[in-house]
Amino acid sequence: MKPIQVNEQFKDVKIARILLERINLNKDEFSFMEVCGTHTVQIFKTGIRTGLNSNIKLLSGPGCPVCVTSVRDIDKAITIAGSKDFILCCFGDMLRVPGTSLSLEKAKGELAANVKIMYSPIEALELAEKSPSKKIVMFGVGFETTIPAFAAVLIRAREKKLKNLYIYSVFKLIPPAIRTLLESKYINIDGFILPGHVSTIIGSGEYRFIAEEFQKPAVITGFEVVDILEGILFLSDMARNKQAQIKIEYSRSVNPEGNKLAMEKIYSVFEKTDVEWRGLGKIRQSGLKLRGAFRDFDIDNVLDIKLKSPEENPQCICGDVIKGMSTPLDCKLYAKECTPENPVGPCMVSSEGTCAAFYKYGAKS
Ligand code: SF4
Known part of the structure; x- marks a missing residue:
């Protein structure tokens, strides 16, 4: 007999329909935000967005690392x-x-310009070893999920005493971005669908402030249709009962402590710093810079870059889309001047960007 794959039950259409019906029994109006580009795409792809009654609004937040990288960082x-x-x-x-x-x-x-695509940061280290006359710079983009691999490469580069490998770190941390959204007077969010991948690294403790300080519920959710619907059902039940808790739906991959080894690796190489997010501005302690023992790998040690003031296309409203204040349909350029073939802003570039997902799945609202 064929063994049942763990993920199969989370793809079960019958279970998904039952969950959807249960969510749609609720008549209260709620706005929930997903903070992960993979969730955004899955919500479109599985038809969840069209299956939900209009009283449940799903907002797409700053969950795509490409989209939240600032123009200044691209210019640099x-x-x-x-x-x-x-x-x-x-x-x-x-x-x-x-x-x-x-x-x-x-x-x-x-x-x-010398730009090389890498699939993993280890390729940059190999390139540095093969090309001693060149200075190899890793463009460090990503959230907590991606950062441990970069940290591991820098630890290895230090052991090997490599002198021609550098990093330009624009890494971002998810919890401070959620705090910024909750502190905003302009956005009403009744609960969060929290990112499964990031949470496998950081666990659930770093999200406690959402419930304790802001009295909002949140659910760490997996990526299959049943995962996401279960997450939305938990959220609507908690929001209706005014229960502020952080739940883990994705318990097959996430535990409350996260991945201690990965976290130790990250913070043995990096320390927190303030960084600029597209759309959200500068957020306190939301990025990472190299610790003293690793400063030799900092690109700012070898290149003194003076940039002109960065300029964004004034018609692109990516910043508001990232905050859940607007949808791509509010943008004058959407599907006209701005398409995946000819993207004007980052939210149309990345396959996990909100504008690209709206375009691909022909969203009407
Ligand atoms: S449709 Fe294009 S121009 Fe408009 S917000 Fe999205 S990325 Fe920016």
Whole structure:
């Protein structure tokens, strides 16, 4: 007999229908935000968005690392890639994100900037070993899920005494962004669908403030249709009963303590710092910089980059889309000047961006 895969029950259409019916019995109006690009895409792909009654509104938050990278950071990455003897290694989805006047892809084509796509940061380390006359720079983009791999590479580079590997860290931490959203007077969020992948690393403790300080419920949710619907059902029950708790729906992957080894690795290399988020501005202690023992890997030690003031396209409302204050349908450029083939803003570049998901699944609201 074929063994039942653990994930199969979470894809079960019959269970999904029952959950959807139960959620739709609730008549109260709630706005819930998902803070993960993979959730955003799955919510469209599985038809959850169209299946829910209109009293439950799903907002897409700052869950796509490409989308929250600031224009200034893109401009700086382009300058690094254009510097003599430097090679910038970045993930492929960063290539087409527009900076003030160019993207990394255009800089590569028009200015012969040295940009190399990496699938894992270990490739940057290998490139540094093979190319001692070049300075290899990792463009450190991502949330808590991605950061341990970069930390491991830097630990290895230090052991190997590599002198030509650097990092430009624009990493972001999810809990401070959620705090900023909750502190905003302009957005009403009744609960959060918390990111499954990030939570496997950080656990549930870092989200406690959502319930304790802001009296809102939140659920750490997996990525299959049953996971997400179960998460929404938990949220609507808790919101209706005014219960502020942090629940773990994704218990097959997430435990309350998170992954202690991964967290130790991150904080042995990095420490928290204030960083700029697209749409959310500068957020206290929401990013990471290198600790003293690893400062030699900091790109700012070898390149003194002076940038002009960054400029965003004034018609692109990505900032408001990221905060859940607007949808892509509110943008004048959506599906006209701005399409996945010709993206004007980052939310249309990344497959996990809200504008790209709206476009791909033909969302009407
Ligand atoms: S549709 Fe394009 S221009 Fe409009 S907010 Fe989205 S990415 Fe920006």
